[in-house]
Amino acid sequence: MGCCGMANSPTGESMTERIVRVLDTFSSDRTVQTAAQIGRRAGLPSSTAHRIVDDLVEAGLLERDDEHRVRLGLRLWELALRGSTALRLRQAALPHMERVQARIREHTQLAVLEQDEALFLERLSHPDAGANITRIAGRLPLHASSSGLVLLAHAPADLRERVLTAPLRAVSPETMTDAAVLRRALAEIRARGFVVAAGSIESVSTGVAVPVRDGGEVVAALSVVLPRETPTGPAVEALLDAARRIEASLRSSRP
């Protein structure tokens, strides 16, 4: 590796990995931190944390306030989004998500598969909508959320087997935690083209999700979250219609 800033830390970790650990300490509940807090949360020596934070501030990836605390910089947001392929998917989906949202008036969401979880790219919510723990850039387990179930049903076989053979954590009392039950549910999702998951994340709500395809492959799950007592038929219909339109938009915008 040699002289040129590419050297790894004593633990063999690259500078990039340590930057990721620093950025990873920020969350929607923790948007402002001191370098000392970041160091503790990232498990980095204080002097290392201070130097990485200084570097990140210098590069604009973090911004420092008057009280010497830092937050994620707009420059980071810009770099992450400007050339993002996720942005293409989200832009193709947004007008059709708005149409679903205008009809259903609860929560409308778009999720993709990322590191064995459902990662949420977008969420539209009516001000008076019911409970929903999903957050933009938040994650949910594949076997519990309606979006995750759709993504898992269409995931590569090796990923599906990995999830099915690992312990299935109960997010709510109604989460499917039996691999055989889950396996049958995934086959049914592939056959029916949608899922209705009642209470599997929160007992008060039902997730309804459908797959979105690009070039034949499932690239996302489009979903709504409804109060438990709400009929799901209109949501299924609105989602299937929107998914078809998103797929047409993706076809016409293919780079």
Next chain:
Amino acid sequence: MGCCGMANSPTGESMTERIVRVLDTFSSDRTVQTAAQIGRRAGLPSSTAHRIVDDLVEAGLLERDDEHRVRLGLRLWELALRGSTALRLRQAALPHMERVQARIREHTQLAVLEQDEALFLERLSHPDAGANITRIAGRLPLHASSSGLVLLAHAPADLRERVLTAPLRAVSPETMTDAAVLRRALAEIRARGFVVAAGSIESVSTGVAVPVRDGGEVVAALSVVLPRETPTGPAVEALLDAARRIEASLRSSRP
């Protein structure tokens, strides 16, 4: 600096700065690249570019495809957004932007001041809307775009003077390039509470923008882009109404 991967390059640039240079080569027109292309565009030696790209792939900030080309990773998107204060602003604004969009049915946008430019956090566009060069995570000059003019009118005095005393580039034949004219326009924007900028970016369209305040301070510009011949009154009214609602939402969501 010593041993621990904090060392700078022979040019004195930090590893973080070189990572930023690599990420900066991606854009909406260039979402997939080889490490060699990245090196050329970032002005980095090929071996350095390859090592940084390998590190970024390892950390998930870039993703590699079957042809050994890389794209921005979802992990980068997630890290940039999850704890982002920009996300709070955008989430507060989105429902009200949708209301503007439902009334005006062209383009509705949200921009913030970033490094002496207007950076666009969000854009909603009607499928049949007219011309608009704005992109999410794209930038426009402060003195040319309607959003930029609003942000500049309310910017700190030193930033305003810096822009007014630098050469004012003509984006279109109608861009204000005379500092005295621009200075009067900014005073008028502060007095009237909105701007109508006809043809200053593209001769076929008019930008209309209003300020959005948080805790008394202007934190964003809300704008629509209309075909040049469209009357601007309804847009001004819709934007002022939406800005008031976004401000109320920001007040109630203050962390």
